[in-house]
Amino acid sequence: LLVMAKRPIPGRVKTRLCPPCTPHQASELAAAALADTLEAMRQTPAERRVLAIDDASGLTATGFDVLPQRGRGLGDRIAHAFLDTAATCHSPILQLGMDTPQINHHLLTTCLHQLHRDDVDAVLGPALDGGWWTLGLRDPHHAGVLRQVPMSTPRTGQLTAAALRALGLRVALLPVQRDVDTAADLPAVAHAAPRSRFAAAVNALQPQPANEVSA
Numbered sequence: 001l002l003v004m005a006k007r008p009i010p011g012r013v014k015t016r017l018c019p020p021c022t023p024h025q026a027s028e029l030a031a032a033a034l035a036d037t038l039e040a041m042r043q044t045p046a047e048r049r050v051l052a053i054d055d056a057s058g059l060t061a062t063g064f065d066v067l068p069q070r071g072r073g074l075g076d077r078i079a080h081a082f083l084d085t086a087a088t089c090h091s092p093i094l095q096l097g098m099d100t101p102q103i104n105h106h107l108l109t110t111c112l113h114q115l116h117r118d119d120v121d122a123v124l125g126p127a128l129d130g131g132w133w134t135l136g137l138r139d140p141h142h143a144g145v146l147r148q149v150p151m152s153t154p155r156t157g158q159l160t161a162a163a164l165r166a167l168g169l170r171v172a173l174l175p176v177q178r179d180v181d182t183a184a185d186l187p188a189v190a191h192a193a194p195r196s197r198f199a200a201a202v203n204a205l206q207p208q209p210a211n212e213v214s215a
Contacts, residue, residue: 002085003051004069005052005097006053010027011027014029032101032200033098033180033197034098034101036197040107041063043104046112048088049064050066051066054069070084079146079147082095086140093137094108094123097133100177101196110174114136114172115138120170121170121171122136122137122138122172123173125176129178129181130153145166
């Protein structure tokens with residue numbers, strides 16, 4: 001299991017939430033989302049768990065190997081993270097970000113089972129905004145194709161699936177999830193995981209950036 005993350009520093013994470021959130025509120029939401037994601041991964045059986053983060057200096061995470069991200073664009077950083085993870089792990093790799101705190105270990109286990117099927121080379125979890133929330137590869141070298149895929153566009157998911165299939169890979173699609181990108185996403189994602197740290201952080205916002213979410 002591999003998660004790509006940013007250190008939750010005000011002004012550097014979740015800037016699209018501002019306004020209505022302040023940079024500090026946005027960083028608290030990011031920290032809560034990352035904590036929920038790491039917890040779901042800890043509860044998921046896996047050979048290795050890796051946190052690839054933009055600033056790894058002095059950082060530890062229980063149950064995770066912490067690696068610094070390297071590369072220029074997002075696609076390049078993800079490709080490097082796959083290879084760096086594979087350097088000491090020879091299992092298929094499932095990668096996700098910190099934007100879907102509603103995921104749980106049951107879902108992640110299902111995703112891993114799909115990735116281990118004999119008739120599957122890659123799994124891709126589409127996001128409602130047109131991107132993707134998770135990518136699993138049996139061969140980490142295939143992540144290099146992401147360097148040619150435009151990231152953070154309404155067609156990123158579609159283009160990623162097409163690029164993988166152009167390599168001859170058999171791609172299985174996973175359940176669609178909603179990323180946390182803008183304030184409009186906060187109530188829906190919090191509602192999907194009402195007992196999460198993220199939902200608590202959303203409920204603590206004053207004022208609420210959208211409709212109030214009950215815990």
